[in-house]
Amino acid sequence: DAKTTQPPSMDCAEGRAANLPCNHSTISGNEYVYWYRQIHSQGPQYIIHGLKNNETNEMASLIITEDRKSSTLILPHATLRDTAVYYCIVRFPGTYKYIFGTGTRLKVLA
């Protein structure tokens, strides 16, 4: 089954770029990679998603390797409010069910 692997925690200085890696080596060819974040005691919030090409929106950038086995979420100028758990997600193949990995607990330091 497709799954994701992320480092359990990371620290980042305020104003610097936060680069959060994710391994999804078993992802199938037509499955998207989604990134969500969860601030304490809230529901997950959508950040960005991608299939093959790199993507950018107002919140973040997503870099996907050519073999699609890994990706990196980039928060270009991290703020204290970006402190959260970040989840890299793929779906169960052939379904609409998300597989949540353990996520990365990002702490932005003042």
Place this chain on the structure above:
Amino acid sequence: GAVVSQHPSRVICKSGTSVKIECRSLDFQATTMFWYRQFPKQSLMLMATSNEGSKATYEQGVEKDKFLINHASLTLSTLTVTSAHPEDSSFYICSAPSLDRQITYGYTFGSGTRLTVV
């Protein structure tokens, strides 16, 4: 984007009683909703898939008689924790397919319900 409203946000109940949690899709219809459970400092665990007009599909290890799911309309799914025990205390979250065409096959999550059984 689509909004999913979850109620209540926080509930405390006595052991042995039942608690109902509502998940509503606002301004859009959701024929499918998902229910998750999250213990402190752990990831979200999918409990079941709620299907409008039919029985829910439960993940392995989730007791269907314990966690009753009803999806009677296109905008409302409910999760009832029956005969609650302290070990059922958790954070319950629902999600529905996002109508934002920018999020291909993505989902919008509710704000969660913190259940404490005493």
